[in-house]
Amino acid sequence: MSAHVMVAEDDEKQADLARRYLEHEGHSxxxxxNGRDALDEIRRQPPDLLILDVMMPKVDGLDVCRILRRESDLPVLMLTARCTEEDLLLGxxxxxxxxxxxxxxxRELMARARVLLRRTKWGEPRSDPVxxxxxxRVDPIRHEVSADGRRVDCTPAEFQLLHVMAAQPGRAFTRQQLLEHLHGFDRYITSRTIDAHVMxxxxxxxxxxxxxxxxxTVFGIGYKLADTVDGRRHGA
Structure with missing residues (x-):
């Protein structure tokens, strides 16, 4: 299915390469x-996916991401020449x-883009129950979360992680299992990705x-969503 994708990248050759691969897959x-143009264009016509370079003029990619998260749950795939764990966790x-x-x-960029588009806009069946x-409360149809009646704004990855665990409350998931649910393949960076989303x-x-x-936290294993909170059991 065709999607509308924005590539925010100050290197015009890399941006054009990504564009050609995306258009080959049928996307617009x-x-x-630069980051300022990215924010202006997103507000004018929100894309289905943002591929975002960190090092950009006017407004850098980290600030673009920070600003966007106050306004929307647009899925963001971040690109950077920085490769330390601290940079990963900050992003x-x-x-x-x-x-x-x-x-x-x-080709890997296209695979990551397909996974994000599938997990966010088209990944969940319309018939999924709340x-x-x-x-x-996790509503996969409206893509909404609330805690004790208070609305909670989640990123697409956070929502998917919460939805997976809410479907099986009390089950302990390893970090690797949660990574596979999020990304569809098991070679994505490190398990610290999950730790950052949980935090x-x-x-x-x-x-x-x-x-x-x-x-x-389930020590030595990973994480689980408790099936009781203050005496209220799953489904209560």
Whole structure:
């Protein structure tokens, strides 16, 4: 299915290469070469996916991502020449859904784009029921989350992670299992990706993120969504 994709990249040759690969897959593409133009164009006509370079003039990619997360849950695939773990976690903490370091394979970029588009706009069947775990409510049709009646804004990756665990409350998932649900393949960077998303989700759904009662660590394994919160069982 065709999507509308924005490529925000100041290197015109790399931007054009990404455009040609995306158009070959049937997508419509708009190119911008600085962060200010990216924000203006997104507000004018929101794309289905943003491929975002970190190092850009006027407004850099990290600030673009930070600003966008106040306004929308647009899926963001971040590109950068920086490759340290701190850079990865910073990008994810700001709301990026995926992260690739340069130089990258255009074919892998297309694979990552397909996964994000499938997981966000077209990945969930329309017939999925609303999931309720204690005071947590996850609606895969409307792509909405609430905690104790309070609306929670999640990035597409955070939503997918929460939806997977809410479908099986009480089950312990390894980081690798959660990565596979998020990205569709098992060679994406490190398990710290999941840790960053969990940290962000706890800030949003926990009464006290420092003492989580919903999204729990299972030591030596990974994470689970508790099937009881303050005495309220799954489905209550």
């Amino acid at each position: 593409v708009v190119l911008v070469h 994810l903490d700001l709301g990026a859904d995926d992260y690739m370091t340069k130089p990258y394979s255009p 999931l309720r775990v204690g005071g947590l 962000n989700l706890r800030k949003k759904i926990e009464p006290n993120p420092r003492k989580p009662v919903r999204l729990l």
